Amino acid sequence: KAGVTQTPRYLIKTRGQQVTLSCSPISGHRSVSWYQQTPGQGLQFLFEYFSETQRNKGNFPGRFSGRQFSNSRSEMNVSTLELGDSALYLCASSPLSSGGFETQYFGPGTRLLVL
Amino acid sequence: QKEVEQDPGPLSVPEGAIVSLNCTYSNSAFQYFMWYRQYSRKGPELLMYTYSSGNKEDGRFTAQVDKSSKYISLFIRDSQPSDSATYLCAMTRGFNTGNQFYFGTGTSLTVIP
Numbered sequence: 001k002a003g004v005t006q007t008p009r010y011l012i013k014t015r016g017q018q019v020t021l022s023c024s025p026i027s028g029h030r031s032v033s034w035y036q037q038t039p040g041q042g043l044q045f046l047f048e049y050f051s052e053t054q055r056n057k058g059n060f061p062g063r064f065s066g067r068q069f070s071n072s073r074s075e076m077n078v079s080t081l082e083l084g085d086s087a088l089y090l091c092a093s094s095p096l097s098s099g100g101f102e103t104q105y106f107g108p109g110t111r112l113l114v115l
Numbered sequence: 116q117k118e119v120e121q122d123p124g125p126l127s128v129p130e131g132a133i134v135s136l137n138c139t140y141s142n143s144a145f146q147y148f149m150w151y152r153q154y155s156r157k158g159p160e161l162l163m164y165t166y167s168s169g170n171k172e173d174g175r176f177t178a179q180v181d182k183s184s185k186y187i188s189l190f191i192r193d194s195q196p197s198d199s200a201t202y203l204c205a206m207t208r209g210f211n212t213g214n215q216f217y218f219g220t221g222t223s224l225t226v227i228p
Contacts, residue, residue: 004158033215033216035218040220041220042121042203042218042219042220042221043203043205043216044218045215045216045217048215056215090158090159092158101147101166103149103164104216105160106158106159106160107158108157108158109158
């Protein structure tokens with residue numbers, strides 16, 4: 001099976017712009033989570049989608065939003081970019097089919113630089 | 116206070132050394148404890164996980180969880196240069212409540228040949 005793919009891999013934007021990142025989960029995986037990774041804060045949870053519904057949201061401002069499509073692909077959007085939004089944005093998928101332990105499979109991330 | 120605390124290092128050891136990586140946490144509701152490895156320019160990948168307290172061994176890797184102390188460890192025996200990576204601990208309450216994982220900031224490890 002192909003792994004989690006994220007596009008684009010690298011992005012440079014300026015303050016005030018908006019950006020949309022895309023994630024294609026592993027085939028058959030229904031849960032998609034998004035994380036922001038920075039050197040000082042590590043991985044911070046943004047939100048999780050399951051069957052097109054946002055089930056959980058981390059402690060990020062409303063400028064960060066996301067959605068999931070019927071084919072489980074997901075997008076996240078950041079509006080009015082700030083310098084502090086520069087980070088690696090990681091998408092992770094999991095099947096959520098067994099009820100027991102299921103790991104999250106991470107994509108390679110999108111590295112966003114805000115100037 | 117962050118939910119999960121992890122010493123960022125960096126940690127540099129000679130090949131063959133035993134490596135100890137640790138995390139502490141504050142939420143007693145966490146039930147699953149995981150260790151991920153992240154190579155440069157890659158996403159994290161799961162190394163191993165433990166449910167509740169106890170030890171788990173997988174080859175050269177041993178994970179320990181002490182829920183009474185809210186402390187988890189990962190031991191790497193006979194460390195190899197290929198083990199050089201960032202190691203992240205993660206934990207979650209479960210998988211039916213929104214699947215939210217809480218991660219440490221990661222410890223950067225370099226194994227010197």
